[in-house]
Amino acid sequence: MVTKMLHILLVLTTLGADGESLRIVPAADGFSFIRLVHGDSDCAGRVELLHGNQWGTVCDKGWDLTDADVLCKELGCGLADKAIRRAAFGRGTGEIWLTHVQCSGHEASLTQCPRVLHSPRAVNGNPTCTHDNDAGVKCSGALLMPTLSLLSPHTVLSPGEAVRFSCTVVPGHHLNYFNLSTRGIDTPLMTQWVTFAQSRVEFTLSILKTTQQGSYSCLYGIKGISPSSSTLTSPPSNFINITVVELLTPLRWYNTSNEAPTGSVIKGHSFNITCFTEKQYPGGSFQLRLIRSNDTVHQSLPALTPAVTFSFSNAQLSNEGCYYCLYMVQLDGRTFMSRESQPLPVSIRDPDPVLSPMVISCLASALAFLVALVVVIIIIIVARVKLCKRQENPLALELETRTCVDNMYVALG
Ligand SMILES: *[C@@H]1O[C@H](CO)[C@@H](O)[C@H](O)[C@H]1NC(C)=O
Ligand SMILES: *[C@@H]1O[C@H](CO)[C@@H](O)[C@H](O)[C@H]1NC(C)=O
Ligand SMILES: *[C@@H]1O[C@H](CO)[C@@H](O)[C@H](O)[C@H]1NC(C)=O
Ligand SMILES: *[C@@H]1O[C@H](CO)[C@@H](O)[C@H](O)[C@H]1NC(C)=O
Ligand SMILES: *[C@@H]1O[C@H](CO)[C@@H](O)[C@H](O)[C@H]1NC(C)=O
Numbered sequence: 001m002v003t004k005m006l007h008i009l010l011v012l013t014t015l016g017a018d019g020e021s022l023r024i025v026p027a028a029d030g031f032s033f034i035r036l037v038h039g040d041s042d043c044a045g046r047v048e049l050l051h052g053n054q055w056g057t058v059c060d061k062g063w064d065l066t067d068a069d070v071l072c073k074e075l076g077c078g079l080a081d082k083a084i085r086r087a088a089f090g091r092g093t094g095e096i097w098l099t100h101v102q103c104s105g106h107e108a109s110l111t112q113c114p115r116v117l118h119s120p121r122a123v124n125g126n127p128t129c130t131h132d133n134d135a136g137v138k139c140s141g142a143l144l145m146p147t148l149s150l151l152s153p154h155t156v157l158s159p160g161e162a163v164r165f166s167c168t169v170v171p172g173h174h175l176n177y178f179n180l181s182t183r184g185i186d187t188p189l190m191t192q193w194v195t196f197a198q199s200r201v202e203f204t205l206s207i208l209k210t211t212q213q214g215s216y217s218c219l220y221g222i223k224g225i226s227p228s229s230s231t232l233t234s235p236p237s238n239f240i241n242i243t244v245v246e247l248l249t250p251l252r253w254y255n256t257s258n259e260a261p262t263g264s265v266i267k268g269h270s271f272n273i274t275c276f277t278e279k280q281y282p283g284g285s286f287q288l289r290l291i292r293s294n295d296t297v298h299q300s301l302p303a304l305t306p307a308v309t310f311s312f313s314n315a316q317l318s319n320e321g322c323y324y325c326l327y328m329v330q331l332d333g334r335t336f337m338s339r340e341s342q343p344l345p346v347s348i349r350d351p352d353p354v355l356s357p358m359v360i361s362c363l364a365s366a367l368a369f370l371v372a373l374v375v376v377i378i379i380i381i382v383a384r385v386k387l388c389k390r391q392e393n394p395l396a397l398e399l400e401t402r403t404c405v406d407n408m409y410v411a412l413g
Contacts, residue, residue: 029111031097036075036137038089043077043139046089049097049111056095058110059118059129060085062102066197068137069173070103071110073222073232077139079173084136091131099129105174105197143234144170146178148218151202156243156332162206163242167218169234171199175220178203183215183239213244243331247338250286250325251276254344256315264347265315273344275325276307281336284329289340292321303327320348 031049039045047058068080096118103113118129151164167178174196179188180203189212192201205212217236256271265271275286284303288310289296301308312319325341 029109031111034071034074034110037092039136039138041141043072043075043141044084044089044137046084046087046092046134046136047071047110048092051095051097054094055092056097057092057131058101058135059096059099060087060133060135061129062100063135066105066174067101067103067110067113068139069105070107070113071137072139074109075139077141078143078232079140079222080137081140082138084138085133087132087134087136089134089136092134093131096129096131096133101135143220143222143232145235146218146220146237148216148237148240150240154332154334155241156245156334156336157208158245158336159208159210161208162204163208164205165203165216165218165240166200167203167220167237168200169220171197173197173199173222175199175222178218178220180216180218181236182212183217185214189216208242208244210244210246213242215239215241245281245329245331245336246279247327247329247336248277248279249339250327250341252323252325252341252344254323254346260349263345264349265312265319266351267315267317267348268351269315270311270313271315271319271346272309272311273323273325273346274307274309275327275341277303277327277338278306280306280327281329281331283331284327287326287328289324289326290319290321291324291343292318315348317348320346322346 031051033050035048035050035055036042036045037048048055049058063083063085065080065083068083072078072080098115099118101110101113101115103110107113146167146169149166149168151166152162157163165180167180169175175194175198177191177193178201180190181188189205190203192203194201203218217239219234219236221233252273252275254265254271254273256265257269260266260269273288275288277284277286280303285300286303286308287298287300289298299310301310323344323346327338329336
């Protein structure tokens with residue numbers, strides 16, 4: 001915290017002094033400060049170290065991206081884009097403090113890296129480094145964005161399938177970890193720790209769940225400038241959307257005329273089979289399958305509403321069988337299909353004889369026939385009674401009446 005405040009103060013002070021944009025941080029190991037000068041931004045420039053009261057430079061012998069990375073991180077400038085050699089940011093003046101800097105990438109400061117203190121004269125009498133060898137850096141400013149790529153062929157998947165990603169950054173930097181995250185969720189889904197200059201990792205979600213549908217991105221972290229400070233994290237990568245298609249088993253029912261017994265439809269009547277699903281996707285459709293004793297027939301209707309009705313206006317024996325509803329949808333060039341609904345058995349019955357119009361008309365004519373018969377008999381009886389009453393002899397009359405009655409019975413029977 002104090003370091004950071006001091007750092008800001010110094011940057012501001014320096015800016016005020018000569019109008020040049022440069023960055024300074026406190027250093028260690030005999031050096032009090034490190035700064036970048038003559039760069040086109042405050043995260044680029046010639047490297048200078050303050051030792052005692054004298055600013056000096058770093059020789060470019062052995063100066064590479066790993067060294068530049070340590071310095072960029074130390075300066076809060078992200079990672080190095082380039083290690084600059086041959087005094088590309090101008091020749092410095094005064095001492096050349098260091099040469100053959102050999103950072104491993106995990107140091108908190110450039111001054112902690114193994115190096116050689118520069119000696120003005122080499123063994124053969126020539127200086128090993130001059131200000132023509134002054135080292136510089138060009139830092140990214142912020143951490144570079146990683147790239148997330150999909151290794152699997154599809155972005156639309158079924159639960160239980162696997163999906164693979166890779167997360168990549170420009171090579172040559174010492175990173176700590178990569179995280180794979182979903183948008184809107186703070187805790188990362190997966191973390192991979194990296195121990196050397198690894199610039200690419202793979203993430204596999206092996207058994208996708210419907211809850212894992214979402215927008216994926218990755219990021220990476222690097223160690224901060226001091227052991228106490230938390231790791232620096234890159235901005236998130238591009239996002240890749242993953243859709244997990246969950247098709248529920250459809251429900252089904254049928255409606256027909258009220259007089260039909262359960263499970264059956266009366267031949268010639270209309271019936272409707274309705275398929276229903278709770279979860280719909282754009283472009284989905286229902287398929288109605290009829291399994292008959294000899295074959296299977298399919299028909300489809302677009303699922304514009306959760307419930308879709310297949311209408312049959314004139315039930316025939318060919319409509320008899322077991323019906324199943326399926327929900328299906330095409331997404332990302334793949335066809336997703338639900339499980340079959342419970343079977344719906346439909347049997348086609350011949351119309352009930354009592355109620356059929358033909359039977360009714362048949363019955364009506366039978367009734368008319370009976371009525372006509374009764375009328376004829378009554379006429380005959382009346383005629384007979386009149387005839388019997390003409391007999392004077394009571395005994396004969398009684399006998400005759402009985403005979404009439406008997407006759408009548410006989411006639412009716
Ligand atoms: C990355 O993952 C690790 C371990 O799960 C976690 O501690 C860290 O906070 C994550 N970083 C970010 C920036 O989410
Ligand atoms: C990914 O999904 C988000 C919503 O979660 C949406 O805003 C974005 O446009 C989608 N991106 C692509 C490439 O489909
Ligand atoms: C159709 O049948 C279902 C289930 O048998 C029933 O709930 C529904 O009310 C019926 N609809 C009509 C219009 O008769
Ligand atoms: C079947 O549905 C049609 C409309 O699609 C309707 O007119 C008819 O009355 C329905 N039949 C039965 C038996 O529910
Ligand atoms: C199967 O039987 C139905 C009548 O039940 C008939 O309409 C259909 O043509 C038959 N299909 C085959 C392949 O024989």
